[in-house]
Amino acid sequence: MLANVASAHEMTPTYPKLTPSAYDGIYKTTMKMFNKRVDIQYYEVGVFDKDFNTVPFVTSYSVLKIDYLSHVTFDIYIRENDVAKAVYVCSKSKIRIEDIRRTAISSRICSKFKND
């Protein structure tokens, strides 16, 4: 019975800002994730435009391993030319195949860039 198991996915901030990084022509933002899904260990990060087409970005790992009840802080770097296109940064749970007859829930949270 899963009803009483803490099983949640969260990512903050909701409205990150891209600011110039230490590298010329590269902008940066910092995101934080908390994994309370006991059934999930991996989350995939992506950056998207307003129509959810992918926008190039760099982070330490595009698939992050986040243990149950762990926090992870990660930086996202985007080229200056792509800053105007980047609208969403999303994290999506990655689910493993299991040998049971069931449905599974893939969660995705998208924050929205709000630049001055």
Add this chain to the structure above:
Amino acid sequence: MFKQITLGLLLGTTFIAAAVSAETVPINGVVQSRCIIQTDNAGTYGNPNAYTLSTGVTDGGEPAIVRFDVSLADAYYAIITAPADFSSSPTLPDVVTFTGDTTVSSVSDATGMGTYEASKVELGMADKYDLTATGSTWFETTSTATMGGNKSFPGGSYTALIVAECIAQ
């Protein structure tokens, strides 16, 4: 007698000194607006007959329950998509037809969230809700898979994915 009084004074002084030297330990926290997707029940398929898999309770299954907690009003959309195929299954003998639906099963604020179900936008298997109030909303997603030609589902394990998304506005 004098020694006993001196010892008592010393012990008393030590106790007071320990009490005075206690320090406060702050617990820090930052409150940020956020959306949390909580999986209350991942759901299970029942097998009411040879050619049907269903999450319906009367079919022996369990619907999926997902809770969205938001701490900022008018800041998020919830999009929940019922499965349209199996993510894993044995080799199937025919085409499988999927039906599914998502409904609001419970809310923490009946006044602010009472119109969620009536205001939702259905886009195929996806249901989109505008989360206009802060608090928790429980969504129930049902799924039924029917094998074509009244053929039986082969024995084995079946998994289908429900996608729950919280998108900042």
